[in-house]
Structure formats: structure tokens, C-alpha cells
Amino acid sequence: MKLTDLNRHGEIGANSMFVQLGDFNILIDSGLHPKKLGYDALPDFEPIENLHLDLIVLTHCHLDHLGSMPIVTAHNPKTPVITAAPNVTLAPRMLRNSINVMKRQREEHGIAEYPLFLHRDVAQFTKQLTIQRYGRGEIYTKGKDKVEVVLHCSGHVAGAAAVELIHQDRRVVFSGDVLFDAQRTLPGAELPTGPVDTLVLETTRGAQGRELKNSRNEEIERLIDQIAAILERGGSCLIPVFALGRMQELFRIIYEARQSGRLPQSPIHAAGLGMAICEYFDKIRKQTQLVDFDIKMLETMDVRNIDLNMRPGRDLPRKGIYLVSSGMMVEHTPSYKVAASLLPHPNNGLCFVGYCDPDSPGGQLLAARDEATFFFDALDYNAPIRASIDQFDLSGHADRSELLAYAEQSVARAIVLTHGDQNARDWFSQELTARMPESTIVDPEPLTEYHI
Ligand SMILES: [Zn+2]
Numbered sequence: 001m002k003l004t005d006l007n008r009h010g011e012i013g014a015n016s017m018f019v020q021l022g023d024f025n026i027l028i029d030s031g032l033h034p035k036k037l038g039y040d041a042l043p044d045f046e047p048i049e050n051l052h053l054d055l056i057v058l059t060h061c062h063l064d065h066l067g068s069m070p071i072v073t074a075h076n077p078k079t080p081v082i083t084a085a086p087n088v089t090l091a092p093r094m095l096r097n098s099i100n101v102m103k104r105q106r107e108e109h110g111i112a113e114y115p116l117f118l119h120r121d122v123a124q125f126t127k128q129l130t131i132q133r134y135g136r137g138e139i140y141t142k143g144k145d146k147v148e149v150v151l152h153c154s155g156h157v158a159g160a161a162a163v164e165l166i167h168q169d170r171r172v173v174f175s176g177d178v179l180f181d182a183q184r185t186l187p188g189a190e191l192p193t194g195p196v197d198t199l200v201l202e203t204t205r206g207a208q209g210r211e212l213k214n215s216r217n218e219e220i221e222r223l224i225d226q227i228a229a230i231l232e233r234g235g236s237c238l239i240p241v242f243a244l245g246r247m248q249e250l251f252r253i254i255y256e257a258r259q260s261g262r263l264p265q266s267p268i269h270a271a272g273l274g275m276a277i278c279e280y281f282d283k284i285r286k287q288t289q290l291v292d293f294d295i296k297m298l299e300t301m302d303v304r305n306i307d308l309n310m311r312p313g314r315d316l317p318r319k320g321i322y323l324v325s326s327g328m329m330v331e332h333t334p335s336y337k338v339a340a341s342l343l344p345h346p347n348n349g350l351c352f353v354g355y356c357d358p359d360s361p362g363g364q365l366l367a368a369r370d371e372a373t374f375f376f377d378a379l380d381y382n383a384p385i386r387a388s389i390d391q392f393d394l395s396g397h398a399d400r401s402e403l404l405a406y407a408e409q410s411v412a413r414a415i416v417l418t419h420g421d422q423n424a425r426d427w428f429s430q431e432l433t434a435r436m437p438e439s440t441i442v443d444p445e446p447l448t449e450y451h452i
């Protein structure tokens with residue numbers, strides 16, 4: 001087997017792994033780097049430019065895995081894109097939203113190459129989507145060669161899959177993004193068990209131990225208490241969320257906390273892509289039962305469209321819970337604007353519920369939360385920090401100890417590290433080398449072909 005990581009910047013970046021297995025050319029994911037702009041955000045397609053891909057697999061619809069798929073399918077218009085059923089609904093919506101964002105960025109930042117693809121490329125990509133059920137193998141043939149593809153539920157987000165490729169007597173497993181814990185809207189991962197030949201393992205949380213910290217449920221309890229405290233003191237509560245997955249789970253958490261009397265009724269301000277995805281989740285529930293999200297729940301919750309005509313520093317005109325993207329409070333997004341209004345007022349509170357990249361405004365605000373002020377660069381506004389700022393660990397990724405245990409039981413001959421910052425990969429590299437001395441641990445250099 002030959003394996004090349006096309007994610008040119010390493011890190012979590014623009015995920016895309018090119019695998020040559022027997023006669024098959026297979027691409028797993030093709031994302032966009034969340035922090036880069038223009039061509040620099042793409043995977044480096046050079047190794048696959050002049051060849052035909054036989055199979056493409058989409059593990060899930062976060063843009064770091066999906067965001068550049070239409071470019072790949074434009075070059076491979078006959079190749080099936082194998083994926084789980086929910087992604088047929090979610091992927092086109094995420095990509096269309098991404099085109100709109102790129103068009104806006106073209107205007108704002110003068111990035112001439114944006115958008116990187118067009119709506120017709122999304123339509124072409126959508127045509128190629130080929131649904132496969134979790135746990136059911138599908139055999140593909142090429143000449144005399146054949147490969148079996150099996151998708152396994154990987155938790156994480158609706159439609160997320162780990163990918164198992166079976167070629168001759170070799171099993172290769174790509175973990176995808178994994179969460180073993182069940183979420184309020186989704187069951188946890190059920191990954192294939194060992195022995196496998198090669199395991200490509202995500203390492204997102206390699207730099208953070210949870211060993212001494214709370215469980216996911218304890219974190220949810222702590223979050224509910226904090227939201228209740230903020231509302232009780234007459235403040236508004238901002239929860240920056242990812243539009244796909246975390247927003248729907250938060251609706252569920254708030255709904256259930258109200259049912260049990262732990263949270264008072266108060267308006268929830270939300271808008272945009274996340275609300276559209278609520279409707280898609282409801283549709284997916286009806287069609288596949290793969291998510292547990294009923295849109296009727298929102299009808300009882302006083303959900304209001306957010307008015308973003310707010311002025312930095314002036315308190316939010318409408319009290320309540322603000323459930324808005326982006327999760328990392330990226331510039332120009334609703335959560336960034338809401339934070340600039342909410343932060344100077346001591347009754348208010350900000351609750352981060354997921355991972356914030358240290359370079360993102362959310363990450364910078366968390367690092368500066370004990371300081372007097374925070375500068376909102378994109379608004380040219382220096383805000384006094386008077387609202388409370390807390391972080392809750394509702395990550396969509398498995399703990400490093402869980403992934404380590406999974407890797408150990410796989411008794412894989414080779415383990416390839418992916419989807420993590422360098423310090424996260426280093427931790428896995430060290431631990432796996434110590435615990436699995438028989439195995440080869442590879443932290444792949446981008447664009448280098450490995451014979452495994
Ligand atoms: Zn993901």
C-alpha cells in the first residue's frame with residue numbers, strides 16, 4: 001500500500017489522504033484549511049493531478065474534510081463518492097454556504113481566486129454521492145483486482161464514518177474524526193475491532209489529557225448551571241457553536257434542562273446555517289433514524305431570528321441565550337459581533353463549549369480572560385472584559401486515552417497519525433512507540449509517499 005498525505009500544512013488543516021491499494025487509487029476526504037485563505041487553504045493535489053481516482057470516500061461534512069471535494073469531482077466526474085446517508089443532505093448545503101462565504105471574502109479581502117468552485121461543481125459532486133450503510137461492505141472491482149469498503153459509525157457528527165478498506169487479506173482502517181461518547185442527538189462511535197493491518201488515526205486531543213477532568217455529562221451539568229446563573233442575574237448568555245452538530249446538540253440540552261425545570265424560559269437567538277441544519281437533521285431523523293433531533297422541539301422554545309445590527313460595546317437590546325456560530329468566534333461571524341456587545345457588561349456571560357484554536361479570536365479571548373480588555377480587531381473596538389467567560393469540554397473528539405486504547409486493541413502493524421497539531425501527534429507518537437514496540441508509527445510528512 002502507498003499512502004500520501006495531501007494536507008500540505010499538517011495540523012488539522014485540509015484533510016485529504018491518497019491511498020494506492022493494489023490497482024486502486026483511492027482518496028479519503030478533501031477538505032479546506034479553516035485558517036488559511038485562497039489556494040493555500042486547499043490540499044496539494046499535485047500527486048493526483050494526472051491520474052484517475054477509482055474511489056473517493058467522504059468521512060463527514062465538516063469543511064476540513066469536505067470543503068474542496070467539488071474540485072476533486074470536477075476532475076473525476078465518473079468516480080463514486082462513498083458516504084453515509086445523512087451527508088447526501090448535509091454536504092451540498094455546507095458547500096453552498098462555503099461558496100457564499102468565499103464570494104463575500106472575495107469582496108472583503110480581494111481574494112481573486114474565490115470562490116474556489118461554483119454551484120455547478122457542487123451539483124456535479126452531489127450527483128456522484130453514493131450512499132453506503134454503516135457496517136455493510138460493498139465490493140468494488142477494477143480489472144482483476146477488488147477492494148471492499150465498509151463504513152462504520154464514528155460518532156462525532158451526523159453521518160460521520162470511519163472507513164475500512166479490505167484488500168486481499170489486509171484490513172486498513174481510517175478512524176475519521178471520532179467520538180466514542182454518545183451525544184444528545186447521536187450515538188457514539190462503533191469502530192471495527194482488531195486485528196487490522198494499518199490504522200490511520202486522528203490525534204486531535206493528543207495534547208490534552210482528560211484523565212483528571214470531568215466526563216462529558218458532568219460538563220453538560222456544569223454548563224446548565226452556568227447558563228442558569230447568567231440568566232438569573234439578568235444577563236444574556238452567548239454560546240458560540242459550530243453550525244453543524246454542536247448547535248443542534250445545544251438546542252437539545254437546553255430543551256431538556258427546561259423540561260426538568262433547571263433552566264427558565266427565555267428567548268433563544270439563533271440564525272443562519274445552523275437553523276437550516278436543524279431542519280435537515282429533522283429530515284435525516286425521519287429518513288434514516290441516524291440522528292435524534294425533532295424540529296417540533298424548537299416550536300416550544302421561543303427561538304428568534306437574531307438581529308445583527310448591534311453596536312460594539314452597547315449591550316444587546318434583547319436578553320436571552322445567543323446560540324450562534326462560529327464556535328471559535330472567527331471575525332465577521334455572528335458570535336464575534338455578539339461578543340463585542342456582550343463583553344463590557346458584568347451581568348452577561350460567555351460559554352465556550354468546544355475546541356478553540358489558540359490563534360482564533362475565541363482562543364485569544366480565552367487566553368486573555370483575566371485581563372482588563374480585549375481588542376476586536378475586525379471592529380476596531382477595544383472592549384472592557386466584564387462579562388463572565390467560561391469553557392466547557394463538550395468536544396466532538398475522543399480523549400487521547402480512548403484513542404490510545406483503541407489503537408492498542410487494533411494491534412496494527414502500522415499506525416499513521418493524522419488530524420492533529422504537532423504536539424498532539426508527538427504525544428501519540430511517543431505513547432504508541434512505547435506501548436506497541438512491534439508496530440511502525442508514522443507521522444507523515446505532507447506530500448511524501450509512504451510504502452506501508
Ligand atoms: Zn469533524
Ligand SMILES: [Zn+2]
Pocket residue numbers: 012062064065177419
Ligand atoms: Zn476534522
